[in-house]
Amino acid sequence: MHIVVCIKQVPDSAQIRVHPVTNTIMRQGVPAIVNPYDLVALEEALRLKDRYQAHVTVLTMGPPQAETALRKALSFGADEAILLTDRAFAGADTLATSYALASAIRQIQKDMPVDLVFAGKQTIDGDTAQVGPGIAVRLGLQMLTYVCKIEALDLEQREITVQRRAEGGVQVLKTRLPALITVLEGINEMRFATMPDMFRAARHPLKVWDKDAAGIEDATRIGLKGSPTVVSKVFAPTPRTQKAEIVQTQSDQPRDQAATLLAKLFTKFPQLRAEIGRRAS
């Protein structure tokens, strides 16, 4: 079995600050990490590898520095890593990104047919959740998004059964391979890489593909040129501002504070009194 896992290197958004005057993102010194949702997908793929001796290829598109993300994936147990990097890929939106990744997967298929493609649920910098579906459509793969459990995999029959999060419940779906799976967060815990794993990963040869190596047929469909959407404006939000009325009591006793709060709340918002009363009765 051959599994391709698509990952992305993203800035650690917990550490991103916005310049108060210019409203631009201050990226300096912000560490790059592997998109956390992609690690959930990678772990799920590695679990299948453990059970079925699968070959796991990790694929990323990004600047040369994205190599770090691939090395990390290798240290966890991926077998092979491919970096798509070319200035022509820059500025891609989701449509152009899925075009490039799908082309690369077609190239990967030439060496070894692909049975499953994994992707994270979404990224933390774009969170569009569209690249996975885009790849599935382009490659004609069966599409399984928001998977919370892989129930069964039958390699003889080439069938897979998964639980998929839907609105108001979980769908149990059975489909044929090859398929693309995006996984929900929190369904597994990433394994640890040992020191020897990390050393091995550091020495592991990477494949670095430019647009030609990635088999891009139509250069007008990648990067900025291939992106239907453009950002026309970036600005700071005007958040809800409402300085809280701090409940003041003479005693500072929680009981008095609570009573004062209720009195204020129900005087100003009588509808809440009715709402709460309705629930209790």
Add this chain to the structure above:
Amino acid sequence: MNDTTASTPPAKKPAGRRKFELDERLKAYKGVWVFIEHERGAAHPVSWELLGEGRKLADKLGVELGAVVPGAPGEDTQKFCAEAFQYGADLCYLIEDPALAEYRNQSYTRALTDLVNKYQPEILLLGATTLGRDLAGSVATTLQTGLTADCTELNIDMENRSLAATRPTFGGSLLCTIVTLNYRPQMATVRPRVMAMPARDETRTGRIVEHPLALVETDIVTKVLEFIPDERRDQANLPFADIIVAGGRGMKRPENFQLIWDLAKVLGAEVGATRPVVQAGWVGADRQVGQSGKTVRPKLYIAVGISGAVQHRVGMEGSDVVIAINQDPNAPIFDFATYGIVGNAMQIVPALTEAFRQHLATAKLAS
């Protein structure tokens, strides 16, 4: 959203340099559409929220508002059409086929893309639910057009009649407005509870356009073996809760979180949480409020031991009334709450629970 991190510096893209003028072929695309999502006999309220928003866009453009209702014969599709008219649609595109009984990407993508190709809307809106995102992604790729996810504001740029879709970026620290250039339809998804529910006009009706599905069950590879409803799984439905009591890291220990549950119980409320609390495993991921969790719009939101980080705020600032309990008088949460109590949550929450309990007991006696 354009990926500025894929390669090299995040060149600010001057939209003006790229082609805004539409090809002749694309000028034929007219009208605003909303996809009506329904499962197990109930329409998802996000569909009505989107009709409210779609109505405004259609009026600005001077075009019709269409609702797309897929489903199986025998389902309440007629009822959904009638409701769609009441929430603002001028016409409904009804696609009825047994193969649409349950959501599957292949059949729904086919239904929607065929319909778009035939009737050519300029704007197509879907809810950013698990169904809507699954469908929007494959429909946009099939149609080769642009899609903006999780929008918080939709507008028309009157200069070129294009959809200006605004969405948070970098966890809500910034907003960006995205336009789709020389491609149609312009697609966008919006999360449940981001837009207000429009008023319902029981007297409104419209016309129904039926369209066949060009696909039969045997063409569909994926089969639904079972549907396990959430009632059996104890999943929370935060986006539609009227009262939410949410706890943050200020609760300190998992045992203390019981105080949140106790208060919620008395109020008949749902329990919400911040991301660190979910990550620590104190409550399930379905209870996370914020940028990477749920967007909520309750009548009352009680935030306990929550600092009020931007990623949390964006998920709950649509609440009508916010009560914040925090020991730090400078916590950012007090900048957007209605009422605040400065103090130790471990003492204040039980006192509040008791006060509500007493209030309810006396209210009951009086009635």
